[in-house]
Amino acid sequence: MSGETIDLAVVGAGPAGMAAAATAADLGLDVRLLDEQPWPGGQIHRGVDRLAGPKTTDDPDRAAGRALLHALRQSKADYRPRTCVWHVGPGDDGVFELGLRCDGAVALLRARHVLLATGSVERAMPIPGWTLPGVMTAGAAQSMLKASGLCPEGPIVMAGSGPLLYLCADQLAAVGADIRALLDTTPRGRYFRALRDLPAALRAPAVLRRGLGLLRAPARRGIPVHRHVEAVEAVGDLGVTGVRWRRGGRWDQTDCDHLLLHQGVQPHINLPRLAGCAMEWDDVQHCWKPETDDWGRSTVPGCWVAGDGAGIAGGEAASDFGRLAALGVAADLGALTREEAGRRATSHNRALAPLLAVRPFLDNLYRPDRAFMLPADGTLACRCEEMTAGDIRKAVADGCHAIEAVKQYTRCGMGACQGRMCGSTVPEVIADARGVPVSAVGTYSQRTPVKPLPLTELAKLDTVLNPPSTETAA
Amino acid sequence: MSQESLDIRFRRAVRRATGEVTVEVDGRPIAVGEEDTAAAAILLAGALPNRLSAVSGSPRAPYCMMGACFECLAEIDGVPLQQACLVQVADGMRIRTAKGSPT
Ligand code: FES
Numbered sequence: 001m002s003g004e005t006i007d008l009a010v011v012g013a014g015p016a017g018m019a020a021a022a023t024a025a026d027l028g029l030d031v032r033l034l035d036e037q038p039w040p041g042g043q044i045h046r047g048v049d050r051l052a053g054p055k056t057t058d059d060p061d062r063a064a065g066r067a068l069l070h071a072l073r074q075s076k077a078d079y080r081p082r083t084c085v086w087h088v089g090p091g092d093d094g095v096f097e098l099g100l101r102c103d104g105a106v107a108l109l110r111a112r113h114v115l116l117a118t119g120s121v122e123r124a125m126p127i128p129g130w131t132l133p134g135v136m137t138a139g140a141a142q143s144m145l146k147a148s149g150l151c152p153e154g155p156i157v158m159a160g161s162g163p164l165l166y167l168c169a170d171q172l173a174a175v176g177a178d179i180r181a182l183l184d185t186t187p188r189g190r191y192f193r194a195l196r197d198l199p200a201a202l203r204a205p206a207v208l209r210r211g212l213g214l215l216r217a218p219a220r221r222g223i224p225v226h227r228h229v230e231a232v233e234a235v236g237d238l239g240v241t242g243v244r245w246r247r248g249g250r251w252d253q254t255d256c257d258h259l260l261l262h263q264g265v266q267p268h269i270n271l272p273r274l275a276g277c278a279m280e281w282d283d284v285q286h287c288w289k290p291e292t293d294d295w296g297r298s299t300v301p302g303c304w305v306a307g308d309g310a311g312i313a314g315g316e317a318a319s320d321f322g323r324l325a326a327l328g329v330a331a332d333l334g335a336l337t338r339e340e341a342g343r344r345a346t347s348h349n350r351a352l353a354p355l356l357a358v359r360p361f362l363d364n365l366y367r368p369d370r371a372f373m374l375p376a377d378g379t380l381a382c383r384c385e386e387m388t389a390g391d392i393r394k395a396v397a398d399g400c401h402a403i404e405a406v407k408q409y410t411r412c413g414m415g416a417c418q419g420r421m422c423g424s425t426v427p428e429v430i431a432d433a434r435g436v437p438v439s440a441v442g443t444y445s446q447r448t449p450v451k452p453l454p455l456t457e458l459a460k461l462d463t464v465l466n467p468p469s470t471e472t473a474a
Numbered sequence: 475m476s477q478e479s480l481d482i483r484f485r486r487a488v489r490r491a492t493g494e495v496t497v498e499v500d501g502r503p504i505a506v507g508e509e510d511t512a513a514a515a516i517l518l519a520g521a522l523p524n525r526l527s528a529v530s531g532s533p534r535a536p537y538c539m540m541g542a543c544f545e546c547l548a549e550i551d552g553v554p555l556q557q558a559c560l561v562q563v564a565d566g567m568r569i570r571t572a573k574g575s576p577t
Contacts, residue, residue, distance in 0.1 A: 036560055039509070043540055084541075122538070131527070133480060133534065134535065136537050137537060137538055137539075139539070140537060140538050140539035144539060145487070145488070147514070148514045149487055150514055175488060238523070239482050239522060239523070257481075257482050383545070386527060417542060421543050
């Protein structure tokens with residue numbers, strides 16, 4: 001292994017990572033930006049470097065993405081696409097070690113500071129039939145459209161809750177998608193409860209206006225919207241052929257070739273968890289997130305978290321959080337005085353204020369509904385190991401109370417996805433079965449490698465990695 | 475409701491400025507954008523299911539398109555179990571799915 005040590009390794013080339021890498025490099029730091037995708041932008045700015053998107057209600061994101069990309073390309077940051085980070089943790093001398101894999105070759109990188117900007121993943125929506133071909137997340141369909149200009153062919157049904165569902169419906173409809181129904185599972189009463197947070201949200205009229213425009217977009221495009229849907233099922237054998245749903249106690253159904261699901265997003269915490277960052281439960285967003293200070297500093301010295309990976313605030317906020325973390329790192333490394341960092345932070349914090357003011361309203365409105373987090377006994381909770389919610393309930397009944405015990409017993413969370421798909425459902429089912437709050441159950445611990453790695457490749461590394469922390473929150 | 479075979483696919487809705495390359499999906503040539511992923515080629519070709527699950531052999535298809543779910547696994551240029559949503563196509567790339575190799 002080369003003894004090369006850089007100042008800052010940024011993981012994830014979405015808005016937080018791009019902004020952080022450019023800012024830190026402009027301050028003279030030796031920065032490497034690592035990203036698994038072949039192209040920069042993360043999920044929100046996918047394809048920003050090449051494809052002219054369809055004309056939709058929602059264009060401001062594209063301009064923001066182009067500006068971020070331009071700043072990154074102007075900077076001296078060393079951007080590495082197709083690079084999977086399968087290990088991160090402090091080495092013996094306090095310098096971070098990152099295990100990388102690019103084009104089938106593994107390597108180790110040493111960095112004084114590491115910024116984890118791994119964004120969010122869509123929360124699972126484990127309904128009957130959700131593993132059938134033809135069923136995918138709304139975000140996945142949106143990615144295909146943004147990155148490749150592809151659209152599902154034939155009749156489509158969309159189901160779930162949250163702004164992305166409406167945005168995706170609008171974008172797909174704009175290119176002529178045949179959306180037969182939008183099944184909104186946001187429960188009755190949510191709008192009313194969210195109203196108490198409306199005054200604060202009014203500080204961000206532009207954000208609210210954009211949201212309202214989106215909510216009305218499907219109806220304007222002639223897509224039938226069914227609100228307060230209580231249950232959804234994908235029907236089919238080899239692949240999806242239709243969707244059944246219940247509303248006001250009555251079942252209805254329609255044929256389709258595609259079902260796009262969405263149930264909000266949550267921080268992608270596998271790497272912060274592996275690095276040993278302390279986690280906290282966000283009760284309103286109903287998810288775990290790394291504990292961070294105003295600069296994005298985690299509880300592990302030298303390890304920072306920025307963007308949606310530190311708590312969902314959206315792509316626009318993510319870039320400012322990324323810049324704040326870059327300033328923090330630069331100040332710690334002495335590339336910038338504390339005073340100067342503080343002075344520069346002011347403008348970023350000012351930009352963030354309205355974006356954060358609107359969060360309580362959105363978060364309360366789109367709080368995930370228990371009905372879609374607690375699948376029936378026969379429904380798969382874990383796609384990789386094919387464990388049903390009933391299997392998990394049985395494990396709890398057999399005495400497995402801690403999440404790690406359930407994991408050992410059922411193998412949930414030990415498959416290829418390392419808990420990225422079942423990580424929200426399994427704790428929910430355990431908590432429900434034990435009659436305790438889900439925050440008391442904790443979240444899966446993470447081990448190296450966080451992405452499957454052929455052992456033959458791992459063996460080529462001549463350095464022994466320090467075992468990461470494995471304690472759980474339970 | 476039983477199905478004999480599956481025909482679920484995506485279509486090109488937005489034309490792009492970048493060039494085209496030809497890849498093979500289960501032995502059939504298909505033109506794709508040079509900056510598409512192998513998973514995009516699979517969806518355009520309607521080569522679903524691209525994999526059968528390890529435990530029960532149930533049909534699966536790309537689900538997240540962002541490297542998280544591992545449902546897009548396919549054989550690419552002879553290397554099995556590649557995450558097709560993270561691999562950029564190249565001219566002459568050979569992609570093999572479960573649909574093209576029935577067991
Ligand atoms: S589609 Fe989920 S990992 Fe590729």
